[in-house]
Amino acid sequence: MDSRAAPGRAPRGPRPPGTVRIAAAAAHFGRDLDFDLARIGKIVSDARDHGTDLLVLPDAALGGYLADLRRPDPDALPEALKPDDPLIHEIARLAREMVVCVGYCEAAGAARHNSAVCVSGDGVLGRHRKVHLPAGETVAYTPGDRFEAFDTPIGRMGMLIDYDKTFPESARSLALDGATVLACLSAWPTSLTNRAPRLAQDRQARLFDLYDQARAAENQVVLASANQTGAMGGMRFLGQAKVVGPGGDILARTWSKAGLAVAELDVAAEIDRARRILSHIDELRPAAYRTGRPV
Template sequence: MGVTRIGAVAAHFGRDLDFDLQRIATLIEHARGSGVSLLVLPDAALGGYLADLRHPDPEVLPPALERDSPRLKQIAALAAEMVVCVGYCEAAGGDRYNAAVCVTGDGILGHHRKVHQPPGEVAAYSAGDTFAAFDTPVGRVGMLIDYDKTFPESARSLALDGAEIVACLSAWPTSITNRAPRMAQDRQSRLFDLYDQARAAENQVVLASSNQTGAMGGMRFLGQAKVVGPGGDILARTWSKAGIAVAEVDVAMAIANARRVHDHLRERKVAAYRRTL
């Protein structure tokens, strides 16, 4: 497959779907101009995230879209030859999910519903129940949303399903209970980077981490989009400002090099792990 240019976006998105689509179109065009083949947009790029995570107001939730929504089809058309991952609020029957799709001009390649939910989110969304990788023109990809990446089992499930690239789409805020005076000193800022690097290194995969910026209600988002190599090394990042972190990676070679001496997936001792399910 050779070298792939991967882009992870840090940007702000709100409730105005037309504005969000215009911003997505601009980001895709900028990424295309930089030669990006895989672009990972943030969680809730269509419609924005919750304004209050502790007590979500049911009157001001993000607009819910069905998976075959014309707006998602429009993003697929904009993607054309590129692979684009984008987060949205999915309407399915009477339920709402914090969800993501991965698309090209041919349509949806993969879909994920956020499995792990912080306490307040259960009032706004139902939970997904699976992790699955899928094939794309840039290799086998799996997606995580926000809090999913806090749990090692999430990314490990994708790696065991053959994912070479893990796309982590986030609307990850600064600490709600103990916000630091400077974002760089915030506990959640440190954890966001730590989880990205750990999930890549422990599974020896490439990880593309996007995030929202700016504020929504009482939520202030971190940014810190990045591309991480299979050794846990940050290859490109945006810090706290909006932008696209772009890294050029020979994914297959990078993974093969990381696993040449220690292959974490192959060297697991499954029989020794106590089951806690």
């Protein structure tokens, strides 16, 4: 790779032509929307200091995630925001020339969605409603029904929200729709049933990294994975924000602490290099695959 961040260190200074800087954030967010917006503003400012072109914030950065995934309290859910809420317009204003992806609870009539929106100073670039809901989330949210890529100043992108990336079809659908960069916004906790004494030994910590690397490598795309940190109710979040290259290699990461994982790369050149001999998208044999649920 011509230029990239070493793990844990953000690139600074001039960049080679054709490269972009991609940042994934690890940070804690809660129910206080004013606090959340102030924290987003600080992260955007820090990302701008690094010359970031794309910033991916965690799932539920506006309003926080559920406090209990096994038995969510219907009276203690995040505030649901309309798709044109002033807070989203304010994040677009803060973004200016940067592309910023952020997660929130979306109000859609009587329904609520775990949603993400991608904005810049020009307005909304793309939206996604989480399709795959773990059991507890079905109490709080209505699932989305599609994966769609969209065009941005850094290229064609798609978004996934945490559990979505467990399903290979999610990322593959976006890659087939032309996405070269995937933004994965998560509020991914440690294991709820078998919590390990050390985070590095936690089953969900291993799976979180595994899914990030596999989804990038199998589709030969760049993936920016943001996650919450800290705790809410009985949930302890992993952090582990990272940027993954199209070969599945981690280019930058935060480990469990809050911060920014920033990597610099030429997305088109790296994808062309990854697909030079084996092009997974071109070599698909969809007629051989079973679709739908098992019989």
